[in-house]
Amino acid sequence: MSAEIIYGDQLSQTLRDQMKTELANLKKKGIHPKLTVILIGDHPASRSYVSGKQKAAEYIGMDSELLQLSSETTEEELLSLIYELNQDDSVNGILVQLPLPTHINEQRVIEAISPIKDVDGFHPINIGKMMTNQETFLPCTPYGILTMLQMNKIDIAGKHAVVIGRSNIVGKPVGQLLLNENATVTYCHSRTTNMKELVQAADIVIVAVGRANMIDASYIKEGAVVIDVGINRLEDGTLTGDVDFDSVKEKAGYLTPVPKGVGPMTITMLLKNTIKAALNQCSHE
Numbered sequence: 001m002s003a004e005i006i007y008g009d010q011l012s013q014t015l016r017d018q019m020k021t022e023l024a025n026l027k028k029k030g031i032h033p034k035l036t037v038i039l040i041g042d043h044p045a046s047r048s049y050v051s052g053k054q055k056a057a058e059y060i061g062m063d064s065e066l067l068q069l070s071s072e073t074t075e076e077e078l079l080s081l082i083y084e085l086n087q088d089d090s091v092n093g094i095l096v097q098l099p100l101p102t103h104i105n106e107q108r109v110i111e112a113i114s115p116i117k118d119v120d121g122f123h124p125i126n127i128g129k130m131m132t133n134q135e136t137f138l139p140c141t142p143y144g145i146l147t148m149l150q151m152n153k154i155d156i157a158g159k160h161a162v163v164i165g166r167s168n169i170v171g172k173p174v175g176q177l178l179l180n181e182n183a184t185v186t187y188c189h190s191r192t193t194n195m196k197e198l199v200q201a202a203d204i205v206i207v208a209v210g211r212a213n214m215i216d217a218s219y220i221k222e223g224a225v226v227i228d229v230g231i232n233r234l235e236d237g238t239l240t241g242d243v244d245f246d247s248v249k250e251k252a253g254y255l256t257p258v259p260k261g262v263g264p265m266t267i268t269m270l271l272k273n274t275i276k277a278a279l280n281q282c283s284h285e
């Protein structure tokens, strides 16, 4: 068996073209969604992700601004910038690119963003809404993964999903979204003692650990859906996922590549959340 490859860049193109049309219509009604991204320091990968966000926003015709701050910025300075943006009616979505320099408390920053402008879906109020299956901003990578499954008409209800990794950004929320769709969800992490056995029983495997090629075909059940969230840059500069693509593609039913898999979907769902934020905000004016 050779897996069907799910290309996130192609799905993203379809969704971005739809949003481009939606935005053109919104602008005719005087609604101009705007995203503000804050980048602190000069982490090369973060700069590249932020530039991907700016380019994608420009492509669909969304207003966006990048506020680039020095790595010396204090937590107080960052918090007061966020409070200003919370009050600025022209800004619909605020995103602070992670990770932050170690002298800044990430959780305090996340909680400073107004929940109605939290297009990353990281604020505890929005996480609580996601956990109770209420309408809210979903974290972009988990939302992208769910959308990839849905666009490929992959059944989730009743399936056994195994999530490898328990980060706040990907692992925990993606498991919750799959649970909301009625999957049976198991989380594996660094202290799991029988990971291989658990993964071998999975219909859907989400791998988000950040270890190049960690999961090979011996972990995968024939026909399973395998979603690779890892982005690992090797010494020769190439990017690879957490999944050993060449071996797993011979056994899985569906598989996402790295690059051009989940990554582009993360950016696409951010645009979707920003449009949603603008619509919510104008309906409450």
Ligand SMILES: Nc1nc2c(c(=O)[nH]1)N[C@@H](CN(C=O)c1ccc(C(=O)N[C@@H](CCC(=O)O)C(=O)O)cc1)CN2
Pocket (backbone or CB within 6 Å): 048, 049, 050, 052, 095, 096, 097, 098, 099, 120, 140, 141, 169, 231, 239, 258, 259, 260, 261, 262, 263, 264, 265, 266, 267
């Ligand atoms: N505030 C946030 N910070 C971070 C998030 C997030 O959702 N919100 N997620 C990640 C990084 N990320 C988005 O910010 C992101 C990662 C990867 C990609 C992407 O398109 N990857 C490409 C490869 C790009 C490359 O060449 O390096 C791909 O997989 O094809 C987009 C966004 C951490 N921080």
